[in-house]
Amino acid sequence: MKLADMLSYADIGQLSRIATTYQCECNGNSKNELIQSILSTVNRKEVFEAQIGALKLEDLRFMNSLLFDAREAFSLEELIARVQQSKFGSSGGQQNVAAESPAGVGSGTAPPARKSGTKAQAPKRAAKSKAAKDRPEPESGPRETISRFKQYGWLFNGYAGPERYLFQVPSDLKERFKQSMERRLSAEVVYADEEPFAYRDEQMLIGEDIGHLLTYIHLNEVPLTSEGTMYKRSIVQLLEMFGVKEPLPGKGEWRFGYGRKIKDYPNRFSLLYDYCYYKGWIAEHDELLELTASGKERQALRTTEAPDKLYQFWLRLYKGPIPNIRSLVYWIDKLGAKWVKAETVMGTLTPYVKPFFYDQSETILEQRLIGMMMHLGMLRIGEHAEHGQVIRMTPLGRTIVAGLSLDDEAIVLNS
Incomplete structure (x- = not known):
């Protein structure tokens, strides 16, 4: 469903929280006014881009993991697991380890009392100043992250039956998020103006x-x-x-x-x-x-075995060590629409690659993804006089990633 449809099913409490997040000025007691005001604000490009730009790296990883999943709905347990999996190899993830304790996951239950020091601590908590009380606590636990995404209007509960316990991302926001991420990532890479003097192509x-x-x-x-x-x-x-x-x-x-x-x-x-x-x-x-x-x-x-069959098998085979392999292939495809400096692609996408035991993020991206995509005939690797190693998707690779038919007569594999 699209955002407008999900808003129509949301209760007035969630609508009010979303409207507050976007600082909408409207009658908070009118569901119709809330919906119209939210849609008007969220559909403004500068507002949406500002929200994306303010996200932490682990939040971007979390949302990225939802965009390329074939399923449309997720349980709370699945979302919590994804939030936890999104905190790797970054200072933000390291800083949030302490916040993953039961006291910080927003479950609504109080943490168990300590056997010693509890009485001495109680007066300190009671003596907090009003300013300290009013200061919002940082949201860092999995449940707080999910709650924050609900307040953005990016996650919604189902409205009836068993589905009310599942969460969905509005379909139109998925596309807008992909477009925003593509602009963000494309701005971080360096493209070559001329063809490389030599390149390797293993199509077919x-x-x-x-x-x-x-x-x-x-x-x-x-x-x-x-x-x-x-x-x-x-x-x-x-x-x-x-x-x-x-x-x-x-x-x-x-x-x-x-x-x-x-x-x-x-x-x-x-x-x-x-x-x-x-x-x-x-x-x-x-x-x-x-x-x-x-x-x-x-x-x-x-x-000759069809390359799209080999590609699908490769995705399934490598999905264990690289859970977000589909999203990474998607971004390599988008960044590699024309010749691009490989080093900048590596620097841009490495933060989204989780290490696998002794395989570091750089090794996974270079050998398990870019290298294997070349072997599958999806990617060319060239040597450029100015930029060194450069990469570019082949017509075959772009067709496979897009999910189009390989029998299309308009495809020229050797162009």
Whole structure:
């Protein structure tokens, strides 16, 4: 639903709180006047932009996590978890750790009394000056954050039945928030006026290498170690056949979380292998890697695997370590509409990437996102005389992210 619809279902108490937040001047006893005044104020670009500009980084992360979720409604527990997950790697998040105690989550219940010192503290609390009482407490806990977003008119409860316990973001505000965020992020990056003198483009190669992998297994006996891993000889032979060469993982290198075989094989190779395994085309048994019946049928077709299918699989595979992967891909797509300095994209988006164990935010963005998007044929990486490394979305990548049909005749993949 849009904001106007949600306002019409909201009670007069919530409308009054929203109107107070935006300093609306209207009859507070008239629901219709409250709604009209709120809509008139919120729809003013400068007001909305000011609200966005005043948000802390963790608030931006929280809202960003809601914008790209396929679901339209969230429970209070889900929202609380998202607020807590949005506080990472920043001074604001560190400062708010103490506020996450039961006393600071706005639950309406008093904190348990301490066994010692309680009586001595009571007079101090009672003796606070009127000015101290009137001073608003900073809102830092998850429930306070959710309450603040409700006062902005960005979150609404359902109005009937079980839905009254769920929260939604107005659909029109979602789009406005995306547009505002795009302007904000675009202002932080540096674009190149000219084409780079060289760039790397892997469009369609990964789909072709699916066929190379299946054909290799079809024509060769591929032995596996007792741990179910191909021997180095087989891996090297396959890498020679592939359109993209990758170095083997180093001994003792930290690798887990990004797929079933990421610990054993190079990043791109691992994605190909996992894709074929989960499709049911290859099987590991008796220390041999073989094609299944469906794998033999797929190999006989000798067709290139559709890149959008590989993209969707990659999203699902990497969503565990990178929960907001869809939003990050979206912003890379928007910032990479033309050649942009990679370093500035990294600096702009790194604050929105949560570290995953020993994988730092910069590593995740560079290797797990930008690097893999290049392997999927969605992104070009070039070298520019003035700006150094630059990146740009391919027509194929922009089409996939937009969710459009790859059969569209207007798409020119090599432009």
